[in-house]
Amino acid sequence: MIYIKNGRVVDGAEGRDELSDVAIIGNEIVGVGPQLDIEMIKAMHDISESDIQVIDASGLVVAPGLVDTHVHFRDPGFTYKEDIDSGAEAAARGGFTTVICMANTKPVVDSVDVLRYIQEKGEKTSIHVLQTATVTVGMKGEELVDMEALEEAGAAGFTDDGLPILNEAILVEAMNKASELDLPISLHEEDPLFIKQPGVNMGKVSEQLGYGGAARAAEDVMVARDIALALNTGATLCIQHISSKNSVEFVRAGKKLGGDIHAEATPHHFTLTEEAVLKYGTNARMNPPLREEEDRLAIIEGIKDGTIDMIVTDHAPHSTEEKAKPLGEAPSGIIGLETSLGLGIKSLVQPGHISLVKLMELMSANPAKLYRLIPGSIKKGAPADIVIFGENENWKVEDFASKAENSPFIGWKLPGKIHYTICTGKIVYQNV
Numbered sequence: 439m440i441y442i443k444n445g446r447v448v449d450g451a452e453g454r455d456e457l458s459d460v461a462i463i464g465n466e467i468v469g470v471g472p473q474l475d476i477e478m479i480k481a482m483h484d485i486s487e488s489d490i491q492v493i494d495a496s497g498l499v500v501a502p503g504l505v506d507t508h509v510h511f512r513d514p515g516f517t518y519k520e521d522i523d524s525g526a527e528a529a530a531r532g533g534f535t536t537v538i539c540m541a542n543t544k545p546v547v548d549s550v551d552v553l554r555y556i557q558e559k560g561e562k563t564s565i566h567v568l569q570t571a572t573v574t575v576g577m578k579g580e581e582l583v584d585m586e587a588l589e590e591a592g593a594a595g596f597t598d599d600g601l602p603i604l605n606e607a608i609l610v611e612a613m614n615k616a617s618e619l620d621l622p623i624s625l626h627e628e629d630p631l632f633i634k635q636p637g638v639n640m641g642k643v644s645e646q647l648g649y650g651g652a653a654r655a656a657e658d659v660m661v662a663r664d665i666a667l668a669l670n671t672g673a674t675l676c677i678q679h680i681s682s683k684n685s686v687e688f689v690r691a692g693k694k695l696g697g698d699i700h701a702e703a704t705p706h707h708f709t710l711t712e713e714a715v716l717k718y719g720t721n722a723r724m725n726p727p728l729r730e731e732e733d734r735l736a737i738i739e740g741i742k743d744g745t746i747d748m749i750v751t752d753h754a755p756h757s758t759e760e761k762a763k764p765l766g767e768a769p770s771g772i773i774g775l776e777t778s779l780g781l782g783i784k785s786l787v788q789p790g791h792i793s794l795v796k797l798m799e800l801m802s803a804n805p806a807k808l809y810r811l812i813p814g815s816i817k818k819g820a821p822a823d824i825v826i827f828g829e830n831e832n833w834k835v836e837d838f839a840s841k842a843e844n845s846p847f848i849g850w851k852l853p854g855k856i857h858y859t860i861c862t863g864k865i866v867y868q869n870v
Contacts, residue, residue, distance in 0.1 A: 439463045439485050440863065441476055445495030445826065449502060450799030451813040460500055462822040465863040470818055495826055498857060501798050502814030503535025503823035506775060507805040508599070508624075508678060508702060508750035511537075511567070514555065515544025520755035520841050522556065525775075526563035528753070528840040530859045530867040532775040533825035536566040538809060541577075542600040548572045548583045550591045557592060564866035565859075566823075568594040568809070573612045573623065579603050582612055589619045594809050597624040599678055600725075602660055604629070606667070613673035622700070622808055624676035627660035627685070628652065628726055637723035637770040639712040641730060647715070649765060652727050654682045661685040665692035665699055676808060677701040679752050681726040683736035690745040700808050701740070702750045705774060705781035708737045710846065718846035720761045720768035724754070738791055741800065748805045749797075751778045755842030773840050780852030783829060788853065794829060822863040831855040 440462040447458040447470070459474035460467060469479050479485070511525035520528075522539075529537050539556065541547035547556065553569055560567025571593035575581045577600070585596060596616055603609045603625065616623040634640065634650025644651030661677055665688055668675035677689055680701045692699040706724065711731050714722035722728060740746040754771025761768050782797050792800075803813040814823050833855040835847045859867035 439483070439490045440493065440860065441490050442493045442495050442500055442826065445498055445500035447500050447816045448794050448798050449816045450795055451502060451803040451815040452817060453795060455795050460816060460824070462860070462863050465822050467816065467818055467820045467822050470816055493826065493858060497828065498826050499794065499829050500816060500824060500826050502802045502816060503825050503859065503861060504533045504779065504801045505536045505805040505811070505814070506534050506751050506753070506778070507538040507748065507809055509537045509539055509753040509775065510542070510755065511539050512755060513543065513559065514552070519757055522559040522567060523563060524839065524841045525753070526565050526567055528773070528775045528838060529565055530861070531839045531856065532777070533779050533827060533856045533859050534565065534775060535814070535823035535825070535859065535861040536568065536806070536811065538568045538570060538594050540599040541570045541572040541597060546572050546577050548575050550587055553588060553591050553593055564864070565861045570595045570597050570624070572596070573598045573603060574608060577601050579605050579608060582608065582615070585612070585615045585619060589621060595622045595624055597626070597678070599624065599626045602626055602628050606663070609664070610667055610671060613667060613671040617671055617673045621810065622674040622676050624678050625664055626678050627664065628656045629660050632656035632659070635766060636725050637727055638715055638765070639727040639729045641712055643712040643715050647765065654684060654729065657682045657726050658684045658688070661688045665689065665697060668692070668699060669695055669697045672698070674698045674808070675700065679704050679707065679726060679750070680737065680746060681707050681729050681733060683733045686736045686740040686745055690740065693745065700748065701746045702748050703737050703741060703746045704750060704752050705778050705785065706772060706846070708734055708741065709781050709785045714846055720763070720765055721772060721844050721846045723765060723768060723770050724772055725770040738786065741786065742791055747800065748808065749778065749782060749800045750805065751775050755840055756844045758843060761844045771844070773838065773842050773845050776838055776840065777835055777845065777847050777852060779827065779856065780833070780854040781847070783854045784852055822860055824860040825856060826858040827854050827856045829854060
């Protein structure tokens with residue numbers, strides 16, 4: 439048994455924030471409450487004193503394990519950047535007990551065989567690793583995958599993340615099928631027509647650098663189109679890694695019109711602006727790019743009013759050699775699993791934009807709901823997937839469990855030091 443005592447239970451699924459003890463036996467929470475009667479629990483379950491591990495969580499937050507529904511573990515095909523084992527270790531270190539991987543591997547996840555390869559490797563890790571399938575064969579945007587077979591094999595959802603789906607007829611067919619299967623379809627929204635060079639916002643910074651950049655319109659036109667299509671088909675639509683103030687407004691309108699519309703925000707998009715490219719170089723190059731302060735503030739406002747209903751990392755590992763290339767040649771993306779919670783507290787909770795309960799809802803309950811998972815909760819009978827952290831306890835970003843180090847946040851001091859990650863009743867990360 440694991441006995442967590444004197445913790446502050448913050449549960450986004452239940453909307454709860456209170457001092458409480460938590461008892462775990464096997465992979466299940468068997469008791470929750472202030473001054474829990476451990477002697478009674480021991481007697482009921484025939485537990486001896488020597489079989490109890492006590493965690494004193496005084497001054498710490500005890501919350502459901504975090505859920506990241508947008509990660510790239512690069513396996514198969516790019517395991518020099520990351521693999522399923524190292525990605526899972528990074529996730530556990532970041533407080534995540536469940537992740538959902540994107541499908542742009544090599545080969546891409548457009549067949550049951552590739553899906554099963556990842557599932558089997560994921561099952562051997564210390565956390566829950568789930569996998570999406572692509573929407574189109576080879577991510578070419580021309581032919582649908584066998585969505586029914588992939589759903590039956592356990593695909594968590596469908597996405598061609600990394601590439602937009604430009605063919606409307608194909609997308610409508612995919613939305614109709616996803617709706618029939620009751621799975622979400624998640625879309626990367628960047629129209630190449632409005633991109634001169636990717637990874638950097640088309641604006642004053644791109645002009646200063648003599649770099650073409652990607653206009654807001656690249657995202658805006660795709661988001662507006664796809665919300666309209668989702669309203670027409672009834673599909674569950676997720677707008678991935680939203681970056682534009684206009685797109686936030688489109689999502690807000692889509693929800694008001696009754697669509698099953700959802701949107702992700704990443705910590706880098708609500709923390710940084712295009713100016714970061716001048717300071718951090720290629721470690722601030724990403725698709726979609728960091729934009730202007732008004733976009734960052736619009737994203738925060740969308741988080742506050744529920745327009746944006748989940749925080750994801752878009753954890754995108756690349757090698758040091760790749761990121762050392764010139765801005766126009768380096769790949770886009772940054773790692774994020776190990777800094778996400780800290781940035782959420784620093785950029786959203788500490789300035790008073792949202793409560794810690796709301797942050798846990800955005801980082802655990804809501805992502806789980808979108809992908810048809812049971813949201814984690816700190817209550818009797820719930821799975822023992824838990825993160826324990828110090829909300830205002832600072833730590834320095836200086837090393838990673840990930841294979842990659844492509845982060846603009848190296849050297850930053852962030853709140854939210856993680857002390858324990860517990861998955862299925864086992865301590866999978868510890869830093870006390």
